[in-house]
Amino acid sequence: RKRPHSRSDAHKHLPLPPGPTPLPVVGNFFDIPSKLPWVEYAKWAEKYGDIVYMRIFDQPIIVLNSLGPVVDLFEKRAPNYSDRLLTEMVTLMGWDWNMVVLGYGPLWRRHRRAFHQYFNRMAVNTYEPQLREAARKLLRRLYHEPKAFAHHLEYTFAENILSLVYGIQVTEKEDPHIAAAERALAASAAGFNLGAWWVDFMPFLKYVPSWMLGAGFKRMAVGCRADAAAMKYDTWKSMRVSAVQTDSPYTPVAVKLSERYSHLDGEAYAEEERIAQNVAGMAYAGGTDTTVSTLQSFLQAMVLYPNVLKRAQDELARVVGPSRLPDFSDRPSLTYINAICKECMRWQTIVPLGFGHRAAANDEYGGFFIPKGTVVWQNTWAILHDPKRYPNPQTFSPERFIKDDKLNPDVLDPTVVAFGGGRRVEMCRICPGRFFSDLSLFINVACILHVFDITPALDAQGNPIKTQPHMESTALSHPSPFPCTITPRSNIAESLILG
Numbered sequence: 001r002k003r004p005h006s007r008s009d010a011h012k013h014l015p016l017p018p019g020p021t022p023l024p025v026v027g028n029f030f031d032i033p034s035k036l037p038w039v040e041y042a043k044w045a046e047k048y049g050d051i052v053y054m055r056i057f058d059q060p061i062i063v064l065n066s067l068g069p070v071v072d073l074f075e076k077r078a079p080n081y082s083d084r085l086l087t088e089m090v091t092l093m094g095w096d097w098n099m100v101v102l103g104y105g106p107l108w109r110r111h112r113r114a115f116h117q118y119f120n121r122m123a124v125n126t127y128e129p130q131l132r133e134a135a136r137k138l139l140r141r142l143y144h145e146p147k148a149f150a151h152h153l154e155y156t157f158a159e160n161i162l163s164l165v166y167g168i169q170v171t172e173k174e175d176p177h178i179a180a181a182e183r184a185l186a187a188s189a190a191g192f193n194l195g196a197w198w199v200d201f202m203p204f205l206k207y208v209p210s211w212m213l214g215a216g217f218k219r220m221a222v223g224c225r226a227d228a229a230a231m232k233y234d235t236w237k238s239m240r241v242s243a244v245q246t247d248s249p250y251t252p253v254a255v256k257l258s259e260r261y262s263h264l265d266g267e268a269y270a271e272e273e274r275i276a277q278n279v280a281g282m283a284y285a286g287g288t289d290t291t292v293s294t295l296q297s298f299l300q301a302m303v304l305y306p307n308v309l310k311r312a313q314d315e316l317a318r319v320v321g322p323s324r325l326p327d328f329s330d331r332p333s334l335t336y337i338n339a340i341c342k343e344c345m346r347w348q349t350i351v352p353l354g355f356g357h358r359a360a361a362n363d364e365y366g367g368f369f370i371p372k373g374t375v376v377w378q379n380t381w382a383i384l385h386d387p388k389r390y391p392n393p394q395t396f397s398p399e400r401f402i403k404d405d406k407l408n409p410d411v412l413d414p415t416v417v418a419f420g421g422g423r424r425v426e427m428c429r430i431c432p433g434r435f436f437s438d439l440s441l442f443i444n445v446a447c448i449l450h451v452f453d454i455t456p457a458l459d460a461q462g463n464p465i466k467t468q469p470h471m472e473s474t475a476l477s478h479p480s481p482f483p484c485t486i487t488p489r490s491n492i493a494e495s496l497i498l499g
């Protein structure tokens with residue numbers, strides 16, 4: 001007797017979702033926009049609908065341009081849409097230990113559980129003292145060297161996460177751990193952004209010897225491999241040393257992680273240690289660059305929207321008063337500051353296409369066939385710039401989240417989308433660092449606004465330099481560099497900064 005169709009075969013007769021017409025062999029390789037692809041994909045939605053299909057060589061790709069399908073696939077059908085494509089380039093670069101690229105399965109789940117244990121909603125509250133201290137340190141650095149604000153943001157965040165995760169106290173300037181991590185992250189970003197397409201869709205390229213002309217991607221990958229390993233293992237080793245030396249009252253996450261398996265031995269110990277190293281390495285990698293990018297956007301918004309700055313400072317004056325800095329306990333009374341944080345997560349979307357989720361099996365959705373192995377991207381930028389949901393989406397307007405002086409629950413909270421798809425922690429890929437990121441964004445926004453004015457930088461003639469908001473076309477996006485002037489608001493503010 002003929003066997004009934006398996007789930008895998010059942011939908012093969014259905015059409016693929018619409019999309020640009022592919023060429024033979026290369027598919028839609030030449031349709032991929034090199035600049036701000038998420039903006040282009042949102043335009044494609046007008047032509048093809050919310051679910052757009054393309055193929056790069058043999059790799060099927062779907063872009064979801066609205067929230068409904070994201071929830072339906074990444075949340076309701078999480079077991080089928082929580083796998084990842086581990087690309088050749090990532091393996092060549094030595095980042096295959098990274099939790100972001102681990103395939104769906106028991107090993108990923110063990111990483112995720114361990115991460116969640118130390119970064120869940122409740123756990124992150126215990127990091128408030130360190131986050132408060134880091135925010136104050138940032139104020140002092142901005143006061144002394146305001147023009148170097150981008151560097152200070154990066155350095156202070158890296159310093160804080162190194163201390164929190166590994167218990168490592170870094171030097172005030174040019175710390176070797178921070179330098180190693182910066183090299184590793186910069187090289188990996190370059191690899192993801194430049195090399196990934198070539199090597200992944202022309203796999204034979206990986207066999208090209210590194211010395212050959214045109215094999216620059218491979219030399220870069222080899223360099224990156226060393227940096228990625230240095231970042232993960234050397235930092236872990238330093239943690240072991242500093243865990244003995246430090247007199248900090250807080251137990252670093254990596255030490256807590258290693259206590260979980262200290263009773264084991266042999267292969268079981270080695271396996272748990274690998275997971276702990278990966279989780280710590282990922283907390284470090286994820287915690288340095290992401291919220292920093294959001295804070296850069298925040299500073300740019302304050303330059304461009306002085307009325308927002310003024311209204312926020314008025315709220316802080318009313319709720320916090322002049323004699324102290326804002327604190328986490330003020331948060332429920334700081335409606336406008338909370339609205340600014342939400343608008344920062346929406347306005348210049350920092351992970352505009354999320355990270356691709358790979359379909360583990362053939363599927364059907366909306367009458368279309370989704371082949372096994374398809375990489376599905378959520379167009380976070382499109383969802384957060386939908387004018388029906390957020391009128392005048394290019395405008396930075398915290399007011400859009402407020403009604404009757406309260407946060408309006410009817411307006412979609414951007415964090416529901418900006419941190420990726422799916423709610424259930426052990427089933428879905430949603431960012432496990434989101435609670436941590438949310439706390440650090442709030443405390444830094446509130447403290448900076450309380451003590452500083454942020455205005456346009458002046459040119460040699462004393463005229464304000466106009467800046468245009470513009471994001472880089474990278475997977476983890478940043479605002480393009482811009483100048484600004486950061487000055488203490490008053491003598492009292494100055495004493496709060498230095499106090």
Ligand code: HEM
Pocket residue numbers: 099100101112115119282283284286287288290291294350351354355356357418419420421422428429430431432433434436437
């Ligand atoms: C503004 C800040 C941040 C944004 C916008 C952001 C966004 C994202 C997104 C979109 C994903 C992919 C979700 C998906 O696949 O659907 C992700 C994954 C991840 N993020 Fe974040 N993130 C931020 C901060 C952080 C921080 C501070 C950490 C660490 C402390 C972190 C650690 C991670 C990890 C480990 C993953 C991989 C999860 C997995 O694949 O299972 N992120 N993040």
